[in-house]
Amino acid sequence: MPFRGRTIDLRQTSMGLGKALDDGEKVILFQDREGEEWAVNIRVLSVRYMSKNTPLILVMYRSFTPLEALLGISWLQEQVDNTPPKPDGTVPIRRTYGSDLERKLLLKVLAINARHLPKDFQPERSMLEEDFKVSFLLPFGPLTLMDVAKLVADFGCAVCGKKTTSRCSQCQSVSYCSPDCQKADWTAHKAMCRSFKGATWRTIKLSHRPLKSDAPVISSVNFAAFPNLKGRPDPDELKDVIRNYKKDSPPPPNIHGEKIFLVKIQRSTDVVNPLDAQNMYIYDRQRSCEFYFLRDNDNEGTFMEILNVMLGPKGGPYDGLKMYRWAKRTGDLELSICLDREPKETIKW
Template sequence: MDDSDVYIGSFMFCRHGCEFCNECTTDHRLTNNYQILDQLSAAFPDLDEDQFMDRPAISYVLQNLATETKSSRHTERVFECKKHHKTDCETCFDWAKVAIDHMKGQTKTKSSKVIPISVSREDKLRLLHSMGVELSPTTRLPEDAIEKKFRSAIDASQTFSKHIEHPPFNPSSLPLWSKKSSSKTLLESVRRGNMEEAMANAHARSEGKENAWDLYENTFVDFRQTVMSLANGFDGGAKTAIAQDKDTTYAVCMRVVEVRTLPSGVPVMIILYARGARDAPVNDTIPWVQEVISTSRAKGMLQIVASPEEQKLLLSILNMNARRISSDYSPKRMRSEAPFTLSFLLPIAPLSQQDIGKLTNHSGCVVCGKKTASKCSRCLSAEYCGTDCQYSHWKEHKTMCNSLKGAEWVTVTFSTVPTDIRIANAMGQKMYLSYVNRRTSDMSNTQTIEFDPDNPIPPPPNIHGDNPFLVKIHKGGSMMIYDRTRSMEVYLCSDVDQEGYGKAMAQMSTGFSGLKIYRWAKRTGETTLSVCLNKAPPKDPLW
């Protein structure tokens, strides 16, 4: 036993809190297995003691489960669980259960032919938040609902269904991508943005910042930079890359095998990848690095700093896409790439407001999604399945609830067409509605609609139900009103609702530069909104 090794709940770990550690050159699984051999044998009767030595090691318990506490003896290090603050917690330090769960998880991932990776519920919520999908950290939505939102967000960022309609697909059936055929570099071809992000960056630069998000501030933004780095490297002849965190705890080794062009004209990068980890004894990446260094492929190898959280997102996307490649496709591999997994990367874009709206919204109780039975008695705006969810949600709901207390709700009638368009049409002029479509991830995507009074633009659907939602109201001859998701984009016009228009105009002086205000609203009919005009939210949202 090394002096830096520690005992936590009778199990021995290295100074990093790992049973196995390449850096510490330790493997405590044999010693630890003697304590739980009966439980392991009962769970896996077909395995023997030698095979249990190859079980996945329990790792980083000092980061995830335990914290050091004071000891009655100065020479003894004592640890308690973070959740219950107990030194001998039978729940958190049930190492037999943890080991068995890890072995079952390994069996499942091996059968699916992807890289084993643990993405917890908390990880998914943080990653969704970085993508703009803001779910409460205390949400009680079931695990399968969170997983579905996470996978849907990933596919929305790839606009997957638009580019690949019927997976699995065979890349060899597609033409090779080339700068000559596309007239763009690969970097230019994979770069994506939208109007909201462009406006956020412009605002940041006006305040002296380089961009709206600093490096390592937003995991999703960092990941998109990594995809662009791979494309830029390919343009310069570098087809290999290692993405690892600053502490070199984890690393993802990748090679861009080739780039093909989808029918939509979008490039798809075919990737071979494997993961290396300080706490994993089976390391497929070391032979790969050695082979790359010994060949010309080492030229310009990209060294990408990627946090463990970004690597989880990268591997989640690669694992999802790995299942979508036809088994008939088998590109040439380097000798060391036999254990590598084959996948692909599409251009990654910020989620559209429409996608964010779909992923953020869920029917039923605002906390768990179950059938509702009551409302908040103070503001009547939040619905719950019962008192447990209402109590757990109060800390989050309190700010909105207080801002709505004593509110004056004004019913306004909106139009789907601004006044000037309708007046011009009445004078015999052919008019169009043309605007940047912010629902998409393409800044160049504009939508033009011809105004036809005999075939009017229908009112937008109500995706909010009876729940209140924030709207932005812009000052003008026709006030544009829209929600964050752009599920509705309508106009408050003086010739349609003179009283409502006047009351809204009277509030403009309270907003940003007298040009716009944010207010809570409820949909009360096909063309009516109930708007809380006299009460602004405590803080203007960033959209």
């Protein structure tokens, strides 16, 4: 599942906890929908504020398996007995449901946050809470591509996500934690890997701005703010979420790490003769990085080499206006492009 999809799951879980607090409920039972596989029992200790609009929710929690169900039920009954009912007479306990992935994400965040609490912080516990852990939760917001890049700089093993120890020796595009994971991934990886054998790669220097232009280039739209958006929006409608790149702007984040990814390469069309093109516009499917490749004194030879491939039969069925190629980030404003291998997969952009 994409990383962004996972953070949405986590936001939904934390929003459920916030809704319980708004309704005056400080005891939460979080479990699978059938109520048979797992449960996480949570008691809110207090709510504090890091800033005016940022609450910090201190909690005590424990995860229960089916074999420990009686202990979890006993704890819930203790909360019912010791917690005054709500004004309408109902029991102030919230039951919420989620997937196993949501459970794992919640427990992971709680474990990470617990490290930031003072070691001498020891809230009062009942006898049934001796094995409960103490942690806190903060609000989760939607992630931009730059946020994601900061979180996933290390992608880990291509199969299991664990710390890597080696790469595919042939294409160097994927990393693994063990020979077992590399063997398990070979069926899916071999087509791409073999297609790169003997391939020609060209490393190109890039720019935020096109050649011979003083206007800022509209780039890196925050698409997280438009989850249902299809295609590129009208810039005039997105003034609040567009970053205008200038000559000294920082480079776009690298959300791909060391992995190979698809890029679209488009030539400038403001000339009569295609061979007179001065710029190429290059970007990935997520639009996490958008660059210009300039035809200047330093890049003349490589620029013409790529342009001739685009205009030739290996450019694909795009009338010499664009082509798709595999690439990898080799620097902040640098790409290495696989020039002579057309992607074998169906291009979905």
